[in-house]
Amino acid sequence: MVRAPCCEKMGLKKGPWTPEEDQILISYILKYGHGNWRALPKLAGLLRCGKSCRLRWTNYLRPDIKRGNFTKEEEDTIINLHEMLGNRWSAIAARLPGRTDNEIKNVWHTYLKKRLKQNQPTPDTKTQLSSQTSKCDDEPMSNPTSNVMRIENQGHAPVVLSPQQSSSDFTDSSAVTSENLNMDSSATFPVIDESLWSDIDILSSAETSGMPENNLAMAVDQELQFLFSPDPATLESVCGFGLNTNEEMDFWYDLFMKAGESEF
DNA sequence: AAGTTTCACAACCGCCTAGGC
């Protein structure tokens, strides 16, 4: 892919924004909106690239942004969500109204990570928990095997998201706090690996391409056994908490029917 | 008081993906 020339080469300004630039950007967006970020700076009369304008707006100028220190509740929420989601800052930000992914990321790196380290268990207890901790501090602590854990919490039970869904799909839900998460922060959930969805895509296309039902059932069976190992009870618990939408319910129901319900 | 280090956060960079053509 051919990259657009950087701002400086285009004679565009970089670095901190001035109050005048802010004012121009705000008044333009309030008047005309931001349909096309690339065209916006030109139309607004700013010597900035569209990307810079977008970042300035989304991270700083947006009227719904909450400025000021994070409350204890917000910090706990970030910690809980980070434990579940890892470094998916935008997903975390979607659950904290008025906070941006950039702000949350900064708070995490400068403060919360250290706070967590201070509260970290002693080496003994650490050994016991070793199966739940990852090599990297920034990786989800309850996610020992997968690259990305696609489990999100929608009020009560965690939701397993398909790749077509994002946390922003749930922005209508109220802000998540450690209280209304309604969960034990030490609770761990079976991990859904990102590869699950691609595997299921493959199986789905096999289905539509007319793979014999028995073969398909076996393939799905094996896939699920593998993905949800170590034991079928784990899978059962996955079904129990993961199916919060009718679509998901139907999807998994179909899948399990084909795989042979008795197995689970 | 001056120099150095650490902290906090805004901004940038580069990669990825969806969607249009």
Add this chain to the structure above:
DNA sequence: GGCCTAGGCGGTTGTGAAACT
């Protein structure tokens, strides 16, 4: 189907302020 672009995301850097020596 392949190319291109815009927008989104996470990682990293730059810089001013605060704290420390």
